[in-house]
Amino acid sequence: MKTTVKTPVKTVEHLGxxxxxxxxxxxxxxxxxxxxxxxxxxxxxxxxxxxxxPAGSGVVLHTENGMLGMGPAAHGDEIDPDLTNAGKMPVxxxxxxxxxxxxxxxxxMRGGHLDVCVLxxxxxxxxxxxxxxxxxxxxxxxAVGGAMDLATxxxxxxxxxxxxxxxxxxxxxxxxxxxxxxxACVSRVYTDLAVFHIGPEGVTVAETYGTSVAExxxxxEVTVRTLG
Amino acid sequence: xxxxxxxxAEAVAGIADGSTVLIGGFGMAGMPVxxxxxxxxxxxxxxxxxxxxxGNGDTGLAALLAAGRVxxxxxxxxxxxxxWVFDGLYRAGKIExxxxxxxxxxxxxxxxxxxxxxxxxxxxxxxxxxxxxETRTIDGRDYVLEYPIKGDVALIAAHVGDRMGNLVYRKxxxxxxxxxxxxxxxxxxxxxxxxxxxxLDPEAVVTxxxxxxxxxxxxxxxxxx
Numbered sequence: 001m002k003t004t005v006k007t008p009v010k011t012v013e014h015l016g017x018x019x020x021x022x023x024x025x026x027x028x029x030x031x032x033x034x035x036x037x038x039x040x041x042x043x044x045x046x047x048x049x050x051x052x053x054p055a056g057s058g059v060v061l062h063t064e065n066g067m068l069g070m071g072p073a074a075h076g077d078e079i080d081p082d083l084t085n086a087g088k089m090p091v092x093x094x095x096x097x098x099x100x101x102x103x104x105x106x107x108x109m110r111g112g113h114l115d116v117c118v119l120x121x122x123x124x125x126x127x128x129x130x131x132x133x134x135x136x137x138x139x140x141x142x143a144v145g146g147a148m149d150l151a152t153x154x155x156x157x158x159x160x161x162x163x164x165x166x167x168x169x170x171x172x173x174x175x176x177x178x179x180x181x182x183x184a185c186v187s188r189v190y191t192d193l194a195v196f197h198i199g200p201e202g203v204t205v206a207e208t209y210g211t212s213v214a215e216x217x218x219x220x221e222v223t224v225r226t227l228g
Numbered sequence: 229x230x231x232x233x234x235x236x237a238e239a240v241a242g243i244a245d246g247s248t249v250l251i252g253g254f255g256m257a258g259m260p261v262x263x264x265x266x267x268x269x270x271x272x273x274x275x276x277x278x279x280x281x282x283g284n285g286d287t288g289l290a291a292l293l294a295a296g297r298v299x300x301x302x303x304x305x306x307x308x309x310x311x312w313v314f315d316g317l318y319r320a321g322k323i324e325x326x327x328x329x330x331x332x333x334x335x336x337x338x339x340x341x342x343x344x345x346x347x348x349x350x351x352x353x354x355x356x357x358x359x360x361x362e363t364r365t366i367d368g369r370d371y372v373l374e375y376p377i378k379g380d381v382a383l384i385a386a387h388v389g390d391r392m393g394n395l396v397y398r399k400x401x402x403x404x405x406x407x408x409x410x411x412x413x414x415x416x417x418x419x420x421x422x423x424x425x426x427x428l429d430p431e432a433v434v435t436x437x438x439x440x441x442x443x444x445x446x447x448x449x450x451x452x453x
Contacts, residue, residue, distance in 0.1 A: 064330065065254040065400045081257060082387075082401040088255035088284075088308075099399055101406040101434070102254075102280075103338040106331025110351060134356075141318055142327045143307040144357065149331035152351045183354040 003034035003115050005156055005187075007197070010228030011205050011213060018210040019192040027052040029118055029160060029190050037115035038062055040150055043087040045160050046118035060096075062114055064146040066105045069097030086146065106146070109153035117154035119147065121161045121186075123176045126222040128186040128198040130159065131178035144181075151182030163191035163216075170220050172196060172203070201225065230393025230440050232422050234448035236266035239416055243272040243381050250337065250377075250408040251279040251289055252384035255308075258401035260385040260418045261288045262446060267383065273297045278337070278377055280330065280404060282306035282314035293317060302377065304330035329357060332374055334407055340376035341410025341439075349374045379412030386435070389419035389445075390428045393437030402434065409439040421447035 020028065022045065030052035033039055040062045041047050050072065053059050061070040063085045070085060071092035079090040100108075108114065121132040130151050133144045151157055161171055172189060189196040194216055195206045204225045205213050217224050233239040240263060243249070249267075253259030268291060275298050282301045283290030290313040292298060301323060306314050317323040328336070329351045339347055348371035352358045362373040384405040387398035395417055397405055409415045417435075422445040 063400070065257070065403050067400050080399065082399040084255065084257050084400055088257070093399070099397075099402055101402050102330070102334035102404045103407045106334050110331055110335075110349070129354075139319070141307040141315060141325070143305045144327055144329050145305040146330040148329040148351045148355060148357065152353070153331075180355045 003037045005032060005034055005116070008206050008227060011207065011226040013208045013212050014210065015208075015212060020209045022048070025160060025190055025192060028195065029158060030054075032158070032188070033057070033059055033116055035059065038068070038113065040064065040109070040114055040117040040154065042117065042119040042147070042150065043145075044120050046120060047085070047087065049118055049160075062105075062108065063091070064105050064109065064150070066100050066102060067093070067097060069094045071097075106149050106153075109146070109149050112153060112155060114154040116156045116158060117150045118158045118160060119150060121159045121171065122178045123171050123173050124159050124161075124186050124189050124198070125176045126172070126174055126198070126203050128184045129176050130157065130181045130186050131176040133181050134179045136179045147181050151185045156187045157185050158188045158190060159186050160190045163193045164219075172220060172222055174221050196224070230391070230437055230443060232391055232443050232445055234445055236262050236444055236449060237269065239263065239418075239442050239444040240266040240270050243267060243270060245272055246274045247272060247380040248276040248278065248378070250379035250382040250404075250412050251277055252382070252403065252405040252408050253288070254280050254400065254403040255284050256288065258385050258397070258403045258405055259288045260383045262418050262449065263383040263416055263444060264288050264292050268292055268295050268297070274299050276300040276302065278302040278333070278379065280304050280333065281308060282311055282325075284308065284310045286313065290314070293323070298323060300324035300326065302326045302328060302333070304328055304333050327357065333377070334404065336374055336377040337379075337404075337407045337411040340378040341407065344376060346373055346375045348372070377411065379408065380414065382408040382412035382415045384408050384415065384417050386417045386419045388428065389417060389422045389440070389443045390437075391422060391425045393440035393443060394428050394433045395419065395435035395440060396428060396432055397434055406435050409435045414441050415439055416442040416444070418444040418446055421445060
């Protein structure tokens with residue numbers, strides 16, 4: 001099935017409210033995943049997007065440890081040590097599920113067959129470069145997992161993150177300072193304060209939450225455009 | 229010709245010091261714990277281990293690491309909430325680490341098993357993991373040259389085997405098993421049980437017997453030990 005990610009025609013500022021909560025952010029990402037897509041949800045917050053996909057959406061979840069048609073988390077008697085997600089948590093299978101080995105699972109990804117993947121990030125650059133695997137701190141043990149394969153392989157890479165780090169510095173930046181995961185691979189950035197689209201024309205604000213485009217522009221070092 | 233064993237010690241006999249050992253599993257799913265325990269007792273050391281993770285908790289691969297038998301880990305994701313054994317060795321400078329993107333790790337082993345000399349891969353272009361590697365632009369896209377990873381030995385976990393060495397797996401415990409089986413000189417599988425030749429549906433065989441040298445029949449092992 002051919003799937004297309006919808007693009008709004010005009011930037012919307014949601015001013016009469018606060019920033020998005022974690023659940024609201026997950027729901028927003030779920031809203032933008034086209035029905036019938038093959039989707040990989042990264043470890044951590046992106047996993048929660050699954051809870052917000054509408055029934056009957058026809059979205060098929062891929063997990064890189066070798067499965068299409070992954071169902072919700074397993075509980076109680078459903079727990080099977082042979083059936084886990086990429087975060088090694090027990091999950092369930094849905095009707096129509098299939099299993100395959102790791103080289104096939106990543107061929108599916110690298111070969112451009114996945115419609116959307118959703119990943120967390122430390123930083124995204126205005127060109128869509130992604131940094132999400134390593135802080136670069138001298139005492140940190142590097143661990144990349146499938147992040148580079150997903151960033152490079154999926155047709156659309158959505159990032160979910162807070163727009164500002166705990167120290168107040170922006171995570172949407174002119175140039176990533178953390179070690180890179182992939183070059184020019186991110187197409188959308190979903191944050192607590194705004195949704196950004198990234199393309200050849202640069203960074204566009206699609207929606208804001210609890211803030212205005214003007215206020216965002218003053219807090220970011222990247223140039224942001226608006227729609228419409 | 230595949231040999232079926234009921235004694236784990238016999239199943240891992242002859243693994244030499246300095247070997248490169250491919251170890252299946254994604255976390256604990258598909259990890260050949262009985263074979264690893266037997267390898268620890270067998271005593272081979274100075275090993276290079278290729279596995280997705282670098283041990284979870286204190287069993288399986290983590291126990292092999294704790295026993296000081298591993299010189300180098302090649303893996304995609306060593307750092308986890310329960311990777312304390314590896315973390316301690318790494319921070320103490322007692323183990324080398326090569327981090328490889330997960331799909332590249334799988335494909336490098338697939339290449340070894342399929343007789344491919346090297347391949348151009350888009351993953352990792354422009355990142356620290358591509359530093360020092362040959363790159364090439366093909367049809368406007370950049371690629372990194374990646375080389376095969378061949379094992380002296382593969383230790384994998386299957387669900388059911390037959391006496392000829394054909395294997396089937398169960399759910400996501402399949403993960404790296406089928407690829408590793410192709411990529412090693414000596415492939416040793418543990419299986420929950422081993423059935424007579426002809427009992428597995430040929431259409432459902434995942435790893436054909438040509439790749440499998442030894443099978444440890446866990447059902448018989450448990451019955452005798």
